[in-house]
């Protein structure tokens with residue numbers, strides 16, 4: 001199993017190209033199930049989750065081809081990929097494929113809307129909480145689907161097609177918003193989704209669906225209106241830059257000190273996080289090329305955060321921010337409100353010498369003057385990268401085990417960081 005070895009202590013300086021967003025690419029790829037024509041997606045990151053979803057879509061009959069890459073970048077960076085679901089050959093998404101990744105469950109929406117049936121295994125994904133699917137079930141039932149859960153599978157059927165309806169999410173859910181938007185695009189009549197997720201990935205999916213002929217308005221606000229259409233067609237759409245990758249590298253620079261341009265990053269996608277990083281003492285400026293993060297040798301100020309749905313501080317940056325706070329000049333409080341079990345990084349950060357205590361949903365972090373490298377391991381994607389960030393600032397050698405988590409969501413992590421002066425390498429085998 002691959003590991004990442006880091007020798008900490010170097011400041012970061014240079015350019016880091018920001019990849020297409022994993023969490024936008026995945027629902028856009030799934031949208032290809034809604035039409036028999038080709039959906040072309042630009043800026044698709046080269047990640048394990050993308051490859052896994054390609055396998056899942058392939059099982060339903062989706063063909064794909066890769067026809068380009070961003071110029072001036074080496075092979076393997078974000079690509080343009082064509083997806084064609086000329087015919088759906090199988091409406092079952094089996095446990096073996098879906099259990100590896102939460103987002104694969106989302107095929108339930110387009111399969112049901114296009115084929116009138118879907119049989120999808122209950123999902124897996126990062127081990128950060130119980131992650132139920134009740135909102136998907138309620139929402140699809142509101143559109144007229146019959147749903148049973150049997151032997152670990154959700155069976156969704158609609159004899160006469162989906163019907164538009166008004167549905168209020170009892171809780172904000174990114175995935176359920178994606179699925180209902182996709183399903184309602186092919187429903188009869190108008191659907192109004194209230195208390196919808198406002199995340200940029202929802203906006204990117206709405207743009208994609210509209211380019212395919214859907215009639216969606218209000219994405220990015222809490223009320224989304226979808227006028228159903230009979231058919232969707234092919235389109236070409238660009239995946240937005242990854243705001244979580246952007247925030248992660250910004251926090252790395254805030255921690256090690258240095259001066260890095262995050263190329264292609266869009267500040268409007270993560271204003272709360274950038275403001276928070278600025279409050280820790282880093283300078284953040286927007287340039288034509290992206291976002292520049294600069295920090296001199298001055299200490300890191302402690303800042304309290306609470307995770308919230310967009311536009312609040314994202315849960316997917318909570319672990320990385322905790323990494324940064326481990327070396328702040330004082331105490332900070334980090335409160336996680338989205339997932340009930342997203343503190344798996346706490347005990348691993350402690351191996352590097354961090355002082356963190358947990359009190360319910362809040363972590364109390366007492367900053368230390370220095371961290372010392374150690375072998376560590378994490379159980380989810382963002383927790384793993386928080387250990388990388390801390391390792392970059394720690395004295396001596398840190399080895400991060402279970403790198404497959406990182407490979408799910410960070411394109412060429414070690415190459416991007418070593419290009420800015422970090423001592424970081426992958427040890428294979």
Ligand SMILES: CC(=O)N[C@H]1[C@@H](OP(=O)(O)OP(=O)(O)OC[C@H]2O[C@@H](n3ccc(=O)[nH]c3=O)[C@H](O)[C@@H]2O)O[C@H](CO)[C@@H](O)[C@@H]1O
Nearest residue numbers: 023103131132133134135136172173174175315316338339
């Ligand atoms: C692939 C992808 O895009 N994953 C992101 C997506 O996950 P995902 O879409 O799974 O997250 P949700 O927004 O659905 O989850 C928010 C909360 O709602 C709960 N919930 C969700 C659905 C449901 O049927 N019932 C229910 O109770 C969840 O357990 C969680 O407590 O949004 C999360 C919140 O920004 C991010 O951390 C994930 O990185």
Ligand SMILES: C=C(OP(=O)(O)O)C(=O)O
Nearest residue numbers: 102103125126316381382
């Ligand atoms: C939690 C994440 O992914 P998933 O929803 O696929 O588990 C993530 O991207 O941080």
